[in-house]
Amino acid sequence: MNVLIVFAHPEPKSLSASLRDVAVQELEAAGHTVRISDLHAMRWKSEIDRADFPSLAPDERLIPVAASKHAFSGDTLTDDVKAEIEKLLWADTLILQFPLWWFAMPAILKGWVDRVFAYGFAYGVGEHSDKRWGDRYGEGTLVGRRAMLVVTAGGWEEHYAPRGINGPIDDLLFPINHGILYYPGYDVLPPFVTYSTDRFDDARFEAAAESLRDRMRTLETTYPIPYRRQNGGDYHIPAMQLRSELSEPGASGFALHLKDAAASS
Ligand code: FAD
Secondary structure, three states: EEEEEEOOOOOOOOOOHHHHHHHHHHHHHHOOOEEEOOOHHHHHHHOOOHHOOOOOOOOOOOOEEEEEHHHHHHOOOOHHHHHHHHHHHHEEEEEEEEEEEEEEOHHHHHHHHHOOOOOOOOEEOEEOOOEEEEEOOOOOOOOOOOOOEEEEOOOOOOOOOOOOOOOOOHHHHHHHHHOOOOOOEEEEEEOEEOOOOOOOOOHHHHHHHHHHHHHOOOOOOOOOOEEEOOOOOOOEOOOOOOHHOOOOOOOOHHHHHHHHHHHHO
16 A cells, blocks of 8 residues: 655654654555655745746736646646645555644645645536536545544643533544545545643653554554545535435534434434
């Protein structure tokens, strides 16, 4: 299996980097091929701007969606973005690894997504009509591949529990898991999250490393998060509302988009 790790931490001696090395070692020992996009080491440019679209005339207004569409279809994306797209098409599994910063991914990784997930590649794919609203949420360019988050969080696990003050971790990661990874077609595996990371010692590191090794060993067999498919009949099209009979009256929230949400509520 080919595995791409997109890694976002500025410090090569960080806890995140140590955990990344553990994952790489385990994957390679199992015979997998691993490539790493170390965004800080690559000095990744994180913001979308005119420099991303060299074919745009100097006086032409920059409309990011249109420019992305034009550049992807015309093969005029910048070389750094093209290289990342090539890696994504190479990889059977994508791992995004990052420390949780302000309840989200670090800006450099968000900027990687913004620039690499181009129109026609990760979004704007397929027929958009009253009958079909594109190939996304379970379909799309990256269908048949797996993706997973590896996250370190300073907060306690309890603080991210269903009644924890930070909000449930599955809710906080939903925009990434569902909105960024499931959207272009990935089967998304449950995330690996390590908590209370600012108080790590050798014993805790070894425990986290062993859990991560286990997740790497089961990468090919772990059951993905059972998100509903957009075009699987559960949603009204084009309103993209979940059919009322598939949830309790008045139910709302991210869990609606899990196939077994009604059963578990
Ligand atoms: P490091 O800082 O590199 O290390 C953490 C600890 O682990 C250190 O004590 C270090 O000595 C030890 N360590 C490192 N490597 C090893 C090793 N190999 N073996 C044993 N021990 C080791 N947390 C939240 O929960 N929610 C937030 O919203 C949030 N927002 C943040 C925003 C910012 C801007 C920042 C800077 C931090 C935020 N945090 C938040 C905390 C953040 O998630 C943690 O600092 C981060 O996850 C720690 O991971 P790291 O790789 O940076 O660890």
